[in-house]
Amino acid sequence: xxxxxxxxxxxxxxxxxxxxxxxxxxxxxxxxxxxxxxxxxxxxxxxxxxxxxxxxxxxxxxxxxxxxxxxxxxxxxxxxxxxxxxxxxxxxxxxxxxxxxxxxxxxxxxxxxxxxxxxxxxxxxxxxxxxxxxxxxxxxxxxxxxxxxxxxxxxxxxxxxxxxxxxxxxxxxxxxxxxxxxxxxxxxxxxxxxxxxxxxxxxxxxxxxxxxxxxxxxxxxxxxxxxxxxxxxxxxxxxxxxxxxxxxxxxxxxxxxxxxxxxxxxxxxxxxxxxxxxxxxxxxxxxxxxxxxxxxxxxxxxxxxxxxxxxxxxxxxxxxxxxxxxxxxxxxxxxxxxxxxxxxxxxxxxxxxxxxxxxxxxxxxxxxxxxxxxxxxxxxxxxxxxxxxxxxxxxxxxxxxxxxxxxxxxxxxxxxxxxxxxxxxxxxxxxxxxxxxxxxxxxxxxxxxxxxxxxxxxxxxxxxxxxxxxxxxxxxxxxxxxxxxxxxxxxxxxxxxxxxxxxxxxxxxxxxxxxxxxxxxxxxxxxxxxxxxxxxxxxxxxxxxxxxxxxxxxxxxxxxxxxxxxxxxxxxxxxxxxxxxxxxxxxxxxxxxxxxxxxxxxxxxxxxxxxxxxxxxxxxxxxxxxxxxxxxxxxxxxxxxxxxxxxxxxxxxxxxxxxxxxxxxxxxxxxxx
Amino acid sequence: xxxxxxxxxxxxxxxxxxxxxxxxxxxxxxxxxxxxxxxxxxxxxxxxxxxxxxxxxxxxxxxxxxxxxxxxxxxxxxxxxxxxxxxxxxxxxxxxxxxxxxxxxxxxxxxxxxxxxxxxxxxxxxxxxxxxxxxxxxxxxxxxxxxxxxxxxxxxx
Ligand SMILES: Cc1cc2nc3c(=O)[nH]c(=O)nc-3n(C[C@H](O)[C@H](O)[C@H](O)COP(=O)(O)OP(=O)(O)OC[C@H]3O[C@@H](n4cnc5c(N)ncnc54)[C@H](O)[C@@H]3O)c2cc1C
Ligand code: FES
Numbered sequence: 001x002x003x004x005x006x007x008x009x010x011x012x013x014x015x016x017x018x019x020x021x022x023x024x025x026x027x028x029x030x031x032x033x034x035x036x037x038x039x040x041x042x043x044x045x046x047x048x049x050x051x052x053x054x055x056x057x058x059x060x061x062x063x064x065x066x067x068x069x070x071x072x073x074x075x076x077x078x079x080x081x082x083x084x085x086x087x088x089x090x091x092x093x094x095x096x097x098x099x100x101x102x103x104x105x106x107x108x109x110x111x112x113x114x115x116x117x118x119x120x121x122x123x124x125x126x127x128x129x130x131x132x133x134x135x136x137x138x139x140x141x142x143x144x145x146x147x148x149x150x151x152x153x154x155x156x157x158x159x160x161x162x163x164x165x166x167x168x169x170x171x172x173x174x175x176x177x178x179x180x181x182x183x184x185x186x187x188x189x190x191x192x193x194x195x196x197x198x199x200x201x202x203x204x205x206x207x208x209x210x211x212x213x214x215x216x217x218x219x220x221x222x223x224x225x226x227x228x229x230x231x232x233x234x235x236x237x238x239x240x241x242x243x244x245x246x247x248x249x250x251x252x253x254x255x256x257x258x259x260x261x262x263x264x265x266x267x268x269x270x271x272x273x274x275x276x277x278x279x280x281x282x283x284x285x286x287x288x289x290x291x292x293x294x295x296x297x298x299x300x301x302x303x304x305x306x307x308x309x310x311x312x313x314x315x316x317x318x319x320x321x322x323x324x325x326x327x328x329x330x331x332x333x334x335x336x337x338x339x340x341x342x343x344x345x346x347x348x349x350x351x352x353x354x355x356x357x358x359x360x361x362x363x364x365x366x367x368x369x370x371x372x373x374x375x376x377x378x379x380x381x382x383x384x385x386x387x388x389x390x391x392x393x394x395x396x397x398x399x400x401x402x403x404x405x406x407x408x409x410x411x412x413x414x415x416x417x418x419x420x421x422x423x424x425x426x427x428x429x430x431x432x433x434x435x436x437x438x439x440x441x442x443x444x445x446x447x448x449x450x451x452x453x454x455x456x457x458x459x460x461x462x463x464x465x466x467x468x469x470x471x472x473x474x475x476x477x478x479x480x481x482x483x484x485x486x487x488x489x490x491x492x493x494x495x496x497x498x499x500x501x502x503x504x505x506x507x508x509x510x511x512x513x514x515x516x517x518x519x520x521x522x523x524x525x526x527x528x529x530x531x532x533x534x535x536x537x538x539x540x541x542x543x544x545x546x547x548x549x550x551x552x553x554x555x556x557x558x559x560x561x562x563x564x565x566x567x568x569x570x571x572x573x574x575x576x577x578x579x580x581x582x583x584x585x586x587x588x589x590x591x592x593x594x595x596x597x598x599x600x601x602x603x604x605x606x607x608x609x610x611x612x613x614x615x616x617x618x619x620x621x622x623x624x625x626x627x628x629x630x631x632x633x634x635x636x637x638x639x640x641x642x643x644x645x646x647x648x649x650x651x652x653x654x655x656x657x658x659x660x661x662x663x664x665x666x667x668x669x670x671x672x673x
Numbered sequence: 674x675x676x677x678x679x680x681x682x683x684x685x686x687x688x689x690x691x692x693x694x695x696x697x698x699x700x701x702x703x704x705x706x707x708x709x710x711x712x713x714x715x716x717x718x719x720x721x722x723x724x725x726x727x728x729x730x731x732x733x734x735x736x737x738x739x740x741x742x743x744x745x746x747x748x749x750x751x752x753x754x755x756x757x758x759x760x761x762x763x764x765x766x767x768x769x770x771x772x773x774x775x776x777x778x779x780x781x782x783x784x785x786x787x788x789x790x791x792x793x794x795x796x797x798x799x800x801x802x803x804x805x806x807x808x809x810x811x812x813x814x815x816x817x818x819x820x821x822x823x824x825x826x827x828x829x830x
Contacts, residue, residue, distance in 0.1 A: 078696045107699030118707040125710050526745050546747040610749035633748035634719030659728050662710045666681050666732035
C-alpha cells in the first residue's frame with residue numbers, strides 16, 4: 001500500500017494511565033510503562049495518575065514539542081470515552097490528531113478481571129498493538145460538508161407535523177411527504193385523547209391547517225419517496241406524486257364532486273370499514289389539503305369509460321377534474337431527513353381464538369375509536385355491529401399481540417391508557433353498562449396517567465387481572481345465551497372466569513409499518529427485529545440514527561403516545577436546525593479510496609457498498625469511491641480481491657501490524673510477515 | 674492455574690455494537706476470561722479473512738469476530754457480508770484441519786456486555802480443551818521449511 005510513513009523513523013510517546021486505582025489496582029502500570037520504553041520506536045514511556053487531566057494532557061503536549069514525538073499512544077480507557085480528548089491534545093502539541101492511538105486497558109482489561117498477572121500481560125499486548133499500529137498512521141484531514149438548509153419530513157402524523165412546524169417556524173424550508181391524501185395520521189382518527197380527554201380533532205386540525213398554509217412548507221400528499229441519493233447535508237430525493245385526477249390549482253375544495261359521485265365503496269382506511277365513502281373522496285371533512293382524490297380502481301369512468309359526474313358538476317373554471325392526469329416525479333435537494341412514518345396495528349385475526357371477523361361483536365380499538373367519534377360513522381353512539389343495539393356490557397381486552405411470546409414480546413405502551421379511556425367513554429355514553437377491563441399488568445406511567453386509572457376505579461369499572469384465553473359464543477348456561485363469553489383466568493382470585501358480554505373490544509399491539517424494512521433500506525438506516533427504526537443511542541441520542549443526516553420521530557421508532565411523539569418531532573427538528581445553523585460540518589475522514597492505477601475493474605466492490613458510493617468508470621474500466629458518500633465501514637476494503645482499496649485509518653498495514661503487536665508474546669519466532 | 678493452558682484469542686469487534694458491548698462489560702464490572710485481546714474495526718464487514726488467518730498464523734489459538742445483530746449493523750448490512758465470508762472461511766479452515774471452534778462469530782449489541790463476556794468464557798474453555806493451535810506444525814506441516822505463507826486472496830460472494 002502506498003504508505004508515506006517510514007516506520008523506522010517514527011518516535012512514539014507511550015502514556016500508561018493509572019486512572020486513580022481503576023487500572024492500577026489490577027494492572028501493574030509501572031511495569032507496562034518500563035517495559036514499553038524498550039520497544040522499537042518508543043522515544044518516551046511514562047505512567048501517570050490521570051492522563052485525561054489537564055496535567056496529563058500537558059505531558060503529551062510537552063513531549064511532542066521537546067522530544068519531537070511523531071506518534072502518541074495512550075493506554076487508558078475506551079476510545080469512546082477519551083479518544084477525542086487525546087486527539088486534541090496531540091493537535092495542541094502540533095501533531096495531526098490522527099497520529100494518535102489508544103489502548104483500552106480499563107473497560108477491556110482491568111475492569112474485567114482480578115487476575116493481576118493476566119491483566120498486566122493483556123495490557124502489554126494491547127499497548128504493544130497500539131504502538132505497532134500507530135507507526136503506520138497517516139495524517140488525515142476532516143472533511144468539511146455543507147448543509148443544504150431544506151429538510152424532508154416523511155410522514156404527516158402528529159410526529160411529522162410537530163417536526164415540520166418547528167423547522168418552518170424557525171424560518172427553514174420543509175418538504176413534507178405524506179402517502180395518504182391527507183396529513184393527520186392516526187391521531188386524526190381518534191376521538192378523545194387520554195388522560196385529559198381533550199378532543200383529538202380540536203388540537204390536531206389547527207396544526208394541520210398551519211402545515212397546509214405555511215409559506216415555508218411544501219406539502220406533498222398522496223406522494224411517496226422513491227429514491228434517496230447523497231449524504232448528510234446533500235441528499236437528492238425523488239418523490240412520486242400520485243395522480244389525484246384533481247387539479248390542485250383550480251380546485252376550491254367545495255366538495256360538490258363528492259356529493260354528486262354516484263358510487264360508494266367501503267372506507268377501509270379512515271373509517272376502518274365501518275362506513276362507506278364516495279369514489280371521489282376526501283378522507284374526512286377537515287382533511288389537509290382539502291382537494292379530493294379519485295380512487296381509480298373503483299371509479300366507473302376509469303373502469304368502464306362512462307360517468308364523469310364529478311367533472312360535469314365541477315363548478316370551477318377551468319374544470320378541476322383531470323382524468324388524464326399522470327403520476328409526477330419530483331426531484332429536490334435537502335440537507336437532512338426526518339422519518340415519522342408511524343405505526344400499524346397488529347392484525348387481530350392472527351389470534352383466531354379472540355374471534356375477530358367471526359364473531360360480529362368483537363371490535364378493534366380503532367373501530368371503537370371511530371364509533372365514539374362524534375363525526376364518525378355512528379355519530380358517537382356506541383352500538384353493536386347491527387349499527388343500532390346498545391351494548392349493556394363491554395369487555396376490553398388489553399395486550400392483544402403485545403407481551404406475547406408468539407407475537408410481539410414488547411409492551412405497546414399506549415394500550416392500557418386508551419383501554420382505560422374506552423372504559424370511561426362507555427361509562428359516559430351508556431351509564432348503566434358494565435365494563436370489564438382484562439389486563440395483564442396495568443401500565444400507566446406518565447403525567448396524570450395513574451390519576452386517570454384511579455378515576456376509572458372510582459367509576460366502578462371491573463378490572464380483571466389476567467390474560468384472556470378465548471372469546472366465544474358457545475353458551476354453557478342460560479345467562480350466556482346470545483352473549484360473547486370472555487374466558488379469562490383472574491389471577492388475583494386465582495380462578496377461571498367466564499364473563500358474558502355484548503361487546504368485546506380488542507386493543508392490538510402497535511407494530512412497525514409493514515414496509516418499514518424497505519423504508520429503512522431506502523433511507524439506508526437500520527430497523528430492529530420488530531421493524532422499528534433504530535436510534536443512534538437508546539438514551540443519549542434517541543432521535544438520530546446511525547446514518548448522518550437521517551432522524552426519526554414518533555411511533556416509527558417504537559410504540560409511543562401523542563405527547564412523546566410530539567416531543568420527538570420537536571427534538572428531531574432541533575437537531576436539524578442546529579446543523580442548518582452551523583452551515584458546514586466536519587466529518588470523520590475514515591473513508592475508503594481505490595488506487596485507480598491498480599484497480600482491475602472487477603466491480604466486486606460496486607455491489608458491496610451499502611451506500612452506492614462506488615461508481616464504475618466504463619471508459620477506463622476502474623471503480624472509484626465517492627468520498628462524500630462513503631461512510632467508512634471498510635466492507636469494500638475487505639472484499640477487494642486485488643487489495644487496492646485503502647480504508648483510511650483502518651488500512652491493511654495498520655491492522656496487520658496491530659495483529660502482530662497484540663500477539664507479541666506468542667508469535668512463532670519471526671516468520672516473515 | 675499455572676499448569677493450565679491459556680489460549681490466546683484475538684477478537685475483531687465492530688466499533689458500534691460489539692466494541693461497545695465489551696466496553697459495557699467492563700463498566701458493569703462483569704468478569705470474564707482475560708484471554709481475548711480485542712482489535713477494533715469499524716464494522717464486522719471490514720474483517721478480511723486474511724486478518725483471521727494472519728492472527729492464527731501469528732500465534733493466536735482462536736479468533737472471535739463480533740458484530741451487530743442482523744438488521745442493526747451501523748452500515749446497513751456489513752455484518753451479513755461478514756457472515757457470508759465467515760461461512761466460506763470456516764469451510765476453508767476445516768480443510769486445513771483447523772477445528773471449528775477456533776474461529777467463531779457472535780452478534781452482540783452495545784447493550785449485551787454479558788453476552789460478549791459469556792462468549793469469551795465459553796470460547797476460552799472450548800479452545801483450552803482443544804489445546805494450542807501450533808499453526809506452523811498443524812497447517813503448514815512438518816516439511817522443515819519456514820515458509821512465508823502466501824497471503825490467501827480474499828474470496829468473495
Ligand atoms: C385506538 C388508539 C387510541 C389511541 N389513543 C391515544 C390517546 O388517547 N392519547 C395518546 O396520546 N395517544 C393515543 N394513541 C396513540 C397515537 O395514535 C400515536 O401516539 C400517534 O398517532 C403517533 O403518531 P405518529 O406521527 O408517530 O404516527 P402516525 O399517526 O401513524 O402517522 C404516520 C404518518 O406517516 C404516513 N406514512 C407512513 N409511511 C409513509 C411513507 N412511507 N411515506 C409517506 N408517508 C408515510 C402515514 O400515512 C401517517 O399519516 C392511540 C392509538 C390507538 C391505536
Ligand atoms: S457496524 Fe457492527 S457489524 Fe457493521
